[in-house]
Amino acid sequence: MISAQRLSKHYGDFRAVDGISFDVPAGEAFGLLGPNGAGKSTTMRMIGGVSQRTSGQLTIMGLDPEEHGPEVRAHLGVVPQQDNLDEELRVRDNLIVYGRYFGLPMSYLGPKADELLEFAQLTDKASAKVDALSGGMKRRLTIARSLINEPRILLLDEPTTGLDPQARHILWDRLFRLKEAGVTLILTTHYMDEAEQLCDRLVVVDKGQIMAEGSPAQLIRDHSTREVLELRFGSERNTTVAAELQGIGERLEPLPDRVLIYARDGEAALEEVSARGLKPLTSLVRRSSLEDVFLRLTGRSLVD
Amino acid sequence: MTEPRTTVPGDELALRPYRLHAHAPEVSASRARRFGTWYYAEHVLRSMRSYRWTLLASSVGTPVVYLFALGVGLATLVDQKSAEAFGGVSYLAFIAPALLASAAIMTAATEFTYPVMDGFKWRRVYYGPHASPLGTEQIVNGHVLAITLRLLASTVIYFLIIAAFGASPSPAGVLVVPVAVLTGLAFGLPLLAYAAGVEDDRGQFPLVMRFVVTPLFLFSGTFFPLETLPLFLRWIGWISPLWHGTELGRALTYGYELPGWLALVHGIVLVVLAVVGLYLARSVFARRLGR
Numbered sequence: 001m002i003s004a005q006r007l008s009k010h011y012g013d014f015r016a017v018d019g020i021s022f023d024v025p026a027g028e029a030f031g032l033l034g035p036n037g038a039g040k041s042t043t044m045r046m047i048g049g050v051s052q053r054t055s056g057q058l059t060i061m062g063l064d065p066e067e068h069g070p071e072v073r074a075h076l077g078v079v080p081q082q083d084n085l086d087e088e089l090r091v092r093d094n095l096i097v098y099g100r101y102f103g104l105p106m107s108y109l110g111p112k113a114d115e116l117l118e119f120a121q122l123t124d125k126a127s128a129k130v131d132a133l134s135g136g137m138k139r140r141l142t143i144a145r146s147l148i149n150e151p152r153i154l155l156l157d158e159p160t161t162g163l164d165p166q167a168r169h170i171l172w173d174r175l176f177r178l179k180e181a182g183v184t185l186i187l188t189t190h191y192m193d194e195a196e197q198l199c200d201r202l203v204v205v206d207k208g209q210i211m212a213e214g215s216p217a218q219l220i221r222d223h224s225t226r227e228v229l230e231l232r233f234g235s236e237r238n239t240t241v242a243a244e245l246q247g248i249g250e251r252l253e254p255l256p257d258r259v260l261i262y263a264r265d266g267e268a269a270l271e272e273v274s275a276r277g278l279k280p281l282t283s284l285v286r287r288s289s290l291e292d293v294f295l296r297l298t299g300r301s302l303v304d
Numbered sequence: 305m306t307e308p309r310t311t312v313p314g315d316e317l318a319l320r321p322y323r324l325h326a327h328a329p330e331v332s333a334s335r336a337r338r339f340g341t342w343y344y345a346e347h348v349l350r351s352m353r354s355y356r357w358t359l360l361a362s363s364v365g366t367p368v369v370y371l372f373a374l375g376v377g378l379a380t381l382v383d384q385k386s387a388e389a390f391g392g393v394s395y396l397a398f399i400a401p402a403l404l405a406s407a408a409i410m411t412a413a414t415e416f417t418y419p420v421m422d423g424f425k426w427r428r429v430y431y432g433p434h435a436s437p438l439g440t441e442q443i444v445n446g447h448v449l450a451i452t453l454r455l456l457a458s459t460v461i462y463f464l465i466i467a468a469f470g471a472s473p474s475p476a477g478v479l480v481v482p483v484a485v486l487t488g489l490a491f492g493l494p495l496l497a498y499a500a501g502v503e504d505d506r507g508q509f510p511l512v513m514r515f516v517v518t519p520l521f522l523f524s525g526t527f528f529p530l531e532t533l534p535l536f537l538r539w540i541g542w543i544s545p546l547w548h549g550t551e552l553g554r555a556l557t558y559g560y561e562l563p564g565w566l567a568l569v570h571g572i573v574l575v576v577l578a579v580v581g582l583y584l585a586r587s588v589f590a591r592r593l594g595r
Contacts, residue, residue, distance in 0.1 A: 050434055051594055070336050070437040074329035078435040084428040088351040097347045101436035103335025104326055112326070145432075150326040 001026045001153065001184055002047060007056035008208075009042050016042040018208035019056065026152070029185040031195045031202035033290075035298050039208040040188035041081055044157045047186060049073045060153070074102060077146035081157040083138045085130045091141060092117060092126040099148040112148060119174065120144040136167030143174065154178060156187040160194060172197050192290040204297050211297040216290050223296055224288040225250050227266035231273065231280040232258045241278060248272050255300075262288070336437035344433055344446025345453070352454065363458040367465040370403050371396070374527075375471060390529070393473075393558045400471035401480055401553030402526040404462050405487040405546055408455050412492025413517050415451045417509040420499040423447075430593060440590045448493065448582065455485045472557040480553040483574075487549025490574040491520075493581025500588040520544045525551065548573045 002024040009017040017039040024030045032040045045051035046058060049065030049072040058065060065072040085094050095113040096106075104112075117123045120140040125133060133141065139159065146154060159175070160168040175198055179185055189195055195202055196216045204211045204219070212219055229249065233241045235257060242254035249263030263269040266285030273280065326332075336343065352359065375396035382395040390398040423430040433443050459481050466472050472480070495512065502508055523533065523540040524547035530538055541547035548570040554560035555567060562570075 048435055068333075069439060070340075071330065071333040073435065074332035074336065074437040076435070080431060080435065082428060082431075084431040086347070086351055086429050086432070087427055088354050093350060097350060098432065098436065100343045100346055101336060101340070101433050101438050102326070102332035103339060103343065103437075104332070108326060148326075149329070149332060151329075 001061060002030075002186065003057070003059050004043075004047075005057040007043065007046065007058055008054045009039075009046060009051065010054045015208045017046070017053075020203075020205065020208070020210050021056075022203055022210070022213070024184060024186060026184055027179075027182050029179050029187070029198050029200045031199035032186070032188040032205055033190065033192075033195050033202050033294060034188075034205035035190060038205045038298075040205055041157055043205070044155055044186070044188055048076060048078050048155050074149070075151060075153055077149065077151035077154040079139075079142050079146045079154070079156040079159050081161070083142050085138060085141060085145070087130040089130065090127050091122060091130060091133070094130060094141060095145055095148055098145045102149040104149065109148070116144040116147055119147070121170065136163050136170075139163060139167065139171065140174075143171065147178075151183070153184045153186065156185065158188055158190070160189070160191065168194070192294060196290050204294060206298040212293070219293050220288050220290060223293040225262040226264050226288060227262075227269075228286055228288050228292060229261040229263055229266045229269045229273075230258050230282075230284040230286065231261065232282045233278075233280050244276060244278060245273065248276075260292075262292075333437050336442070337439075340438040340442035341445040341449055344438060344443050345450040346446075347433070348447055348450035349453065352450070359454070359458070363461045364465070366407060367403070367462040370407075371400070371465065371469050371471070374399055374403070375469060391558075391560055393560075394471075396469060396471045397473060397558045398554070399527060400466045400469070401484075401557050402524075402546070402550040404459065404466060404480060405484045405549040405553055406521050406524075406526060407462055408459055408484045408488030408549075409491045409517065409520070409546055411455055411458060412451065412488040413495060413513065415454070416492045416496040417499050417512065420496060421502060421505060421509075424500065424592060425503075425505075430589075434593045440593055441586050443593075444496075444582070444586045444589050448489075448496070448585075451492070452485060452489065455488045456481070459484045459488075466557075474557055474559050477557040480556045483549055483552045483556065486574045486578065487545050490545035490549070490577035490581070493578050493585060495581070497581050497584035497588050500585055500592060520546050545574055545577055 004023075005021050006019045007017060007021065008015065008019050020039075020043065022030070032043060034040050042051065046053050046065070047060060049060070049069045052066060060072045061075050063072050086097065089097060092113050095116060096109045099109040099112065114123070114126070117126050120143060122137060122141060122144065125137065130138065130141070143156075143159065156175070160171050163171070172194070175185060179198070185198065187198060199216060201213070201215050202219070203213045212223060214222060232238070238256065238259050239254050242252060242259055245252055245259060245261065249261040249269045251262040253260040253262070261269050261273075270283055270285060273283075379395035430443055434440065438446075462484075463472070463478065463481050467477065499509070519540060523537060524530070524544040525541050526546065530541040530547060533541070551560070551562060552567060552570045555562040
């Protein structure tokens with residue numbers, strides 16, 4: 001449904017997207033994961049047919065968005081990173097005005113707007129002004145708006161950034177239903193739980209390049225161990241103790257606040273720590289998560 | 305006994321988000337290609353509806369206030385002194401076409417500054433349609449079309465009030481309406497191109513008002529014939545769309561004598577400014593939205 005080959009976008013010397021390739025089949029929920037500035041949004045804007053690529057190939061439903069912009073965009077529903085609702089219009093009118101861009105008739109748009117308001121749990125806000133809505137409500141309205149043309153492909157750029165947990169869970173539920181209805185989801189996020197909840201397959205992107213690709217479980221298998229043992233010895237001692245922990249588990253990562261031991265069996269690793277006579281203040285054995293993979297692949301330093 | 309509900313109210317709908325059927329994407333695309341300009345204009349007009357009473361009040365209030373103050377108040381003094389200075393017509397008739405054209409310019413200047421900044425930067429309203437099947441050109445054209453209709457409506461109201469004041473004696477007077485709208489666009493569209501390129505609001509728009517709009521308003525043969533200005537100041541009139549629009553307007557409302565070739569020059573200047581402005585605006589929009 002979507003195919004990108006060595007897709008690149010440069011701004012002067014800066015390579016925002018630097019030769020990434022992927023294919024997304026129909027009905028898949030595909031995630032682009034990466035730190036800020038990794039090139040996720042730029043990639044989304046190219047898929048969305050609103051930004052020109054510097055080089056590479058890109059087709060959506062077999063069409064090149066640069067040659068068939070309107071045709072490609074007619075297939076898509078787009079949820080941008082920043083809401084761009086018209087705050088001078090009422091909630092329901094925002095949906096209707098947007099539907100008009102697709103040439104949809106009023107006879108369809110009226111009932112459709114009501115249906116989508118219900119889907120987004122905004123029915124009682126139908127005639128409210130947009131600026132009276134909370135952040136979560138605006139986000140839901142933006143998602144409802146993206147569905148007005150019944151797209152088979154939905155592009156979501158950080159759909160839940162800045163939302164409270166309740167609003168995020170409602171959104172996840174709605175997105176999951178769309179997925180069940182066969183809608184192809186392309187989503188960027190830097191929330192690992194979101195990626196694990198929604199994505200069938202994802203790519204980890206950093207500095208405009210793909211670092212890894214696979215399902216969430218497969219990525220964890222390939223790039224981390226089954227379990228992680230977290231030990232805290234107190235801020236001063238963590239690094240010094242690390243030397244004495246060498247050899248336990250498959251990999252060791254000393255951090256300022258704790259030491260992480262990546263191991264297939266966390267409990268066994270912990271026993272070995274005690275056997276060496278080391279007494280951590282706290283210890284925790286947990287399953288490896290996507291977050292471990294992400295940090296391993298993209299590093300722990302801040303990227304701004 | 306009623307059966308217990310197994311679903312949350314509203315859930316049934318949510319499970320089938322696509323209950324209705326939209327037409328195929330191909331239909332959307334071809335409609336957008338054909339009517340996209342109108343679709344965006346429709347959006348702009350709809351959002352104007354939320355402050356329609358303010359618009360109506362100012363469309364009626366502005367002409368009444370100006371015509372009374374200048375055309376009646378000031379005119380009593382002016383007309384006593386110099387009956388011949390304004391080509392044998394009353395001062396009211398002399399300034400009416402100028403006020404009409406400058407009102408169109410003021411409206412265009414308002415619509416093509418802050419709302420444009422808003423579209424790109426504050427509420428980012430342009431980015432919504434940009435992701436839809438509409439093309440950048442259609443967003444610009446649609447915005448311009450909506451503002452043209454708004455200018456047309458307020459100019460018609462203004463003209464009716466001028467006519468009620470008896471300030472448009474010639475039967476051809478009504479043709480001043482399209483001339484004034486064109487004058488508004490001749491000033492507004494280059495301004496639109498400029499405003500679309502403004503990245504940060506550092507007070508550029510008030511500067512435009514103060515140092516461009518106001519001098520043009522005062523020195524474009526608005527309140528006195530351009531010929532009364534010393535030669536070294538007349539260029540302000542020559543480059544000003546307001547002067548060209550006003551001269552044409554005067555020929556239409558009271559038969560001010562204007563050689564045919566000069567009327568043509570006035571018309572050409574206005575059309576060229578508007579067309580060049582529109583093309584520039586389209587390219588600035590395309591560059592900025594397509595980044």
